[in-house]
Every structure is written in structure tokens, then in C-alpha cells.
Amino acid sequence: QSALTQPASVSGSPGQSITISCTGTSSDVGGYNYVSWYQQHPGKAPKLMIYDVSKRPSGVSNRFSGSKSGNTASLTISGLQAEDEADYYCSSYTSSSTLVVFGGGTKLTVL
Amino acid sequence: QVQLQESGPGLVKPSQTLSLTCAVSGGSISSGDYYWSWIRQPPGKGLEWIGYIYYSGSTYYNPSLKSRVTISVDTSKNQFSLKLSSVTAADTAVYYCARAGYSSSSSGWFDPWGQGTLVTVSS
Numbered sequence: 499q500s501a502l503t504q505p506a507s508v509s510g511s512p513g514q515s516i517t518i519s520c521t522g523t524s525s526d527v528g529g530y531n532y533v534s535w536y537q538q539h540p541g542k543a544p545k546l547m548i549y550d551v552s553k554r555p556s557g558v559s560n561r562f563s564g565s566k567s568g569n570t571a572s573l574t575i576s577g578l579q580a581e582d583e584a585d586y587y588c589s590s591y592t593s594s595s596t597l598v599v600f601g602g603g604t605k606l607t608v609l
Numbered sequence: 610q611v612q613l614q615e616s617g618p619g620l621v622k623p624s625q626t627l628s629l630t631c632a633v634s635g636g637s638i639s640s641g642d643y644y645w646s647w648i649r650q651p652p653g654k655g656l657e658w659i660g661y662i663y664y665s666g667s668t669y670y671n672p673s674l675k676s677r678v679t680i681s682v683d684t685s686k687n688q689f690s691l692k693l694s695s696v697t698a699a700d701t702a703v704y705y706c707a708r709a710g711y712s713s714s715s716s717g718w719f720d721p722w723g724q725g726t727l728v729t730v731s732s
Contacts, residue, residue: 591716597717
């Protein structure tokens with residue numbers, strides 16, 4: 499069982515927007531602005547899409563955005579494209595000795 | 610830009626020690642701006658953080674693996690390594706190395722990642 503809770507799957511049609519949630523506790527997501535999001539295509543390494551809740555690394559499309567409210571962080575993808583179909587993982591710094599916790603992952607299907 | 614590449618045996622026998630190395634190119638481990646990390650992913654499952662190392666040798670480990678894990682750094686070769694002892698089938702996974710953010714101003718992120726290497730524990 500993962501420390502952070504994500505929906506197992508979400509789907510959307512091309513051009514639409516979708517949001518993936520990531521729920522933790524006050525010891526991780528709620529306590530720090532250190533949530534990051536990763537995109538992973540089959541057989542590939544994860545790619546950083548969002549860090550520090552809402553910052554985008556250079557080269558990442560501005561269709562990807564992050565936010566947080568309380569103990570839940572969210573990744574929003576606007577203008578959905580076929581290439582966005584992938585698994586998405588959230589992670590957070592945690593005050594526990596574990597230091598870093600991941601969500602279980604969400605499979606995004608572009609219909 | 611910085612690139613990372615994992616290397617090591619793809620098959621390890623139960624009870625033995627898994628050993629992997631991550632070679633860093635396009636940047637210096639010794640710059641001190643980042644930590645360096647190992648993360649693993651069992652087949653079909655999610656990600657698990659294994660540990661961090663700083664160029665000075667300072668380490669942080671996941672408590673669930675701490676008794677079996679050693680991460681070390683060789684700044685002269687610009688690489689860092691992972692050793693996991695007493696492995697079982699549950700340690701079968703793709704092992705990734707990554708550059709990590711770990712500071713008071715930005716933390717908990719990993720970028721970039723190596724391509725990953727599958728390590729199977731089997732006799």
C-alpha cells in the first residue's frame with residue numbers, strides 16, 4: 499500500500515482537461531510544498547513534469563500544471579493529446595524517516 | 610545536459626548482494642548542488658525510494674531497506690553505487706538512479722533519471 503493515494507485510472511478525450519489527485523497527510527503533502535509529479539510511458543523511465551507543487555521544469559509543456567489544497571495535490575493536463583497517455587506518479591517529501599513517499603500511480607487513457 | 614546510466618548484473622541469486630553503479634555524465638557529482646538517488650520499481654508496480662547520497666558521502670536510506678542497503682560515491686569516477694544485501698525475489702525490480710533535489714528550498718524531486726536496469730533475483 500502506497501503512502502500517497504492516487505486514483506488507479508482516469509480517462510479523457512483529446513482536447514479535454516483531466517485532473518489527477520494525490521492525497522497524503524499533514525506529514526507530507528499537507529505539510530510541505532514539495533510535491534512532484536512524474537510521467538512514465540511503458541518501458542521508459544519516469545520523467546519529471548512538476549516539482550515543488552506547481553513548478554514546471556524547462557521543456558515541459560505548459561499544458562501540465564500542479565496545485566495543492568490541504569493534504570491533496572493535483573496534476574491537471576489541459577488540451578489532452580494522445581501522447582499524454584501514460585502512467586503518472588506523485589511524490590512528496592515527508593517529515594518521517596522515509597523522507598520521500600510515492601503514490602501508487604494513475605493510468606491515464608486518452609480515448 | 611546531465612545523463613545517468615545504470616550498470617550491473619541483471620541476475621542475482623537469493624541471499625546474495627545486488628550491486629549496481631550509476632555513471633553520471635554532462636555534470637559533476639561534486640558540484641554540491643544536488644543529491645543523487647536510487648529508486649526501484651517492481652514489475653507492474655509503483656516506485657519505491659531507496660536512498661540519497663551527497664558528494665561528501667552523506668547518506669539517507671529508506672528505513673524499510675536500511676539494514677540491507679549501502680550507497681557510496683566515487684567522485685573521481687563521477688559515479689555512485691548501490692549495494693543491497695541478502696536479496697530475495699521481492700527485490701526483483703527495475704532499478705533507477707536519478708539526480709535529486711534535497712534542500713530547504715526545494716526537495717523530493719528526481720530529474721533526470723537513468724534508463725533503468727532490470728535486476729531479477731532467482732536461483
